[in-house]
Amino acid sequence: MAPQDRLIPAFSRAPSSPLQGYQTARPPLLDVADLCVAYGRREVVSNAGFRLERGRSLALIGESGSGKSTIARAILRLLPAEARASGHVAFEGQEVLSLPERRFRPLRGRAIGFVPQDPGHALNPVRTIGAQALEAAARLDSGVHDKAARKAHVLDIFAQVGLDQPQRVFDSYPHQLSGGMLQRVLIGLAVLPRPALLVADEPTSALDVTIQKRILDLLSRLREDLDIALLLITHDLAIAAERADRLVVLKDGRIQEEGRTAAVFAAPASAYARKLQGDVPALNPDRYRPLKDRAARQRAETAAGHDKIIVSGMTKRFLVDGRSLTAVDDVSFKVAAGTTHALVGESGSGKTTTIRLLLGLEQADEGEITIAGHRLRAGDRTSMRAVWRQLQLVYQNPFTSLDPSWTVERLVREPLDRFGIGERAERDERVRAALASVRLSEDLLSRRPGALSGGQRQRVAIARALVLKPDVIVLDEPTSALDVSVQAEIVEVLLSLQAELGLTYLFVSHDLALVRQLAETVSVMRHGRIIEDGRVAEIFDQPREAYTRTLLASIPSGASRNALLTPLETEPGRAAARVEVLA
Numbered sequence: 001m002a003p004q005d006r007l008i009p010a011f012s013r014a015p016s017s018p019l020q021g022y023q024t025a026r027p028p029l030l031d032v033a034d035l036c037v038a039y040g041r042r043e044v045v046s047n048a049g050f051r052l053e054r055g056r057s058l059a060l061i062g063e064s065g066s067g068k069s070t071i072a073r074a075i076l077r078l079l080p081a082e083a084r085a086s087g088h089v090a091f092e093g094q095e096v097l098s099l100p101e102r103r104f105r106p107l108r109g110r111a112i113g114f115v116p117q118d119p120g121h122a123l124n125p126v127r128t129i130g131a132q133a134l135e136a137a138a139r140l141d142s143g144v145h146d147k148a149a150r151k152a153h154v155l156d157i158f159a160q161v162g163l164d165q166p167q168r169v170f171d172s173y174p175h176q177l178s179g180g181m182l183q184r185v186l187i188g189l190a191v192l193p194r195p196a197l198l199v200a201d202e203p204t205s206a207l208d209v210t211i212q213k214r215i216l217d218l219l220s221r222l223r224e225d226l227d228i229a230l231l232l233i234t235h236d237l238a239i240a241a242e243r244a245d246r247l248v249v250l251k252d253g254r255i256q257e258e259g260r261t262a263a264v265f266a267a268p269a270s271a272y273a274r275k276l277q278g279d280v281p282a283l284n285p286d287r288y289r290p291l292k293d294r295a296a297r298q299r300a301e302t303a304a305g306h307d308k309i310i311v312s313g314m315t316k317r318f319l320v321d322g323r324s325l326t327a328v329d330d331v332s333f334k335v336a337a338g339t340t341h342a343l344v345g346e347s348g349s350g351k352t353t354t355i356r357l358l359l360g361l362e363q364a365d366e367g368e369i370t371i372a373g374h375r376l377r378a379g380d381r382t383s384m385r386a387v388w389r390q391l392q393l394v395y396q397n398p399f400t401s402l403d404p405s406w407t408v409e410r411l412v413r414e415p416l417d418r419f420g421i422g423e424r425a426e427r428d429e430r431v432r433a434a435l436a437s438v439r440l441s442e443d444l445l446s447r448r449p450g451a452l453s454g455g456q457r458q459r460v461a462i463a464r465a466l467v468l469k470p471d472v473i474v475l476d477e478p479t480s481a482l483d484v485s486v487q488a489e490i491v492e493v494l495l496s497l498q499a500e501l502g503l504t505y506l507f508v509s510h511d512l513a514l515v516r517q518l519a520e521t522v523s524v525m526r527h528g529r530i531i532e533d534g535r536v537a538e539i540f541d542q543p544r545e546a547y548t549r550t551l552l553a554s555i556p557s558g559a560s561r562n563a564l565l566t567p568l569e570t571e572p573g574r575a576a577a578r579v580e581v582l583a
Contacts, residue, residue, distance in 0.1 A: 119182035180211035314367035398457035
């Protein structure tokens with residue numbers, strides 16, 4: 001394969017030398033070579049290098065700690081004071097690492113835009129969007145100096161990024177807008193001065209699949225219309241495969257692989273890239289088939305067929321600003337023993353309220369809920385304790401769901417203490433058995449959550465849910481905060497436990513590619529109602545509702561939107577890819 005298509009491992013070159021085999025009609029907009037970043041003696045990025053041209057897109061992919069965001073912040077000169085960056089970073093031919101801050105500051109925000117990961121933390125919660133936008137426009141010198149004209153410019157940008165009511169957004173506070181709207185605001189502010197380069201750090205990681213698609217479509221359109229180069233930082237390989245012209249695969253601060261997206265995904269040359277690709281549900285439809293088949297055999301052997309969850313006519317209303325709002329409207333579904341049922345839909349569809357009602361954290365206004373044969377009565381603590389013995393919850397975020405001051409042993413043992421189950425020796429044995437079931441060593445018993453990885457934290461959360469030996473576990477986005485490889489490990493643990501213990505799962509997720517592989521049945525929710533439900537294969541293959549079709553069409557396919565991959569033999573024993581532009 002030609003050097004321009006694959007560079008393994010990280011290439012290293014003198015700043016003045018061209019990249020062998022990579023010819024461009026004009027110098028690259030961004031040229032990075034031999035970039036190293038260290039905290040004291042610990043080097044977190046080693047000899048990183050890549051090029052990005054105007055109007056093109058490049059994705060930095062890898063797990064947490066791989067160095068993606070560190071590289072981006074080194075380019076933006078936003079590293080903390082204790083970090084030390086060396087090497088070569090040239091923007092429009094100008095070396096930026098050695099520039100004094102006063103000379104680089106005019107570039108940041110004007111020529112180089114930045115879209116941070118979490119819009120909730122990027123905006124001031126006590127100031128209106130408009131006040132912050134006008135301040136940004138003034139500081140960035142967008143070319144409009146009259147205040148009224150500046151406001152008109154901001155409103156025009158808001159309209160361009162797909163905000164339907166720019167004036168309402170302008171007058172709103174951040175908490176009054178959805179996550180997708182806030183992300184569009186940040187993108188609008190980033191492109192306000194028409195930058196040449198836009199750095200987007202995980203811009204869709206906390207968004208529903210449909211909002212994610214709109215944001216990615218917006219970034220693609222802005223890149224084409226404004227000739228902006230896009231540096232995309234993501235751990236979602238399906239998004240990278242679909243949206244980036246080139247990829248840089250990182251592990252432990254080192255580039256494992258670099259090249260055209262088509263070539264990397266057609267034939268990943270590094271073992272790490274192959275593993276990442278193999279763990280992406282959208283790219284591997286049968287990734288968990290053996291475990292699912294094993295669980296099905298277990299159900300057949302135990303003759304499991306009765307329903308562990310029965311929800312009938314469940315309705316919940318809230319009083320908001322003096323008006324009655326129906327959050328869950330006449331919802332009914334059943335979950336058979338030993339199976340997984342998924343609830344899917346956008347934010348505000350009623351998924352979270354539904355699981356709060358099942359857990360007894362809210363009381364339904366109408367309807368009935370039965371869990372493992374126990375009728376749920378939310379106001380009756382005695383009946384609720386019987387339900388909670390059979391129903392446990394694994395939260396979305398392992399970083400916030402565990403008390404940071406408690407040891408792993410105390411975290412897992414607490415449910416046993418609260419229900420007064422067994423003597424001390426029996427509790428200790430059940431704690432160790434729960435840890436073993438999620439493939440964690442007893443050596444972690446004395447550790448606190450801060451000393452664990454994200455995957456280990458989530459396994460502790462699952463062990464805590466298992467220690468009471470429940471029949472039903474509610475999984476509230478259990479892998480959305482995890483990297484793709486850690487996600488695969490957690491999913492394998494969950495499916496193995498289901499096969500071994502006959503567990504019943506209620507799986508709440510916006511990752512529809514994962515839902516397709518995990519769940520037997522699914523309910524699609526919109527505006528508090530179930531608009532479609534049934535077996536996953538039937539709903540996903542032949543959806544009846546237009547809304548369901550929209551959801552499914554928003555799943556990143558992992559295929560380029562403007563290229564067709566065909567096998568091409570370029571080296572003995574090596575398959576690469578040819579990109580044929582579609583008319």
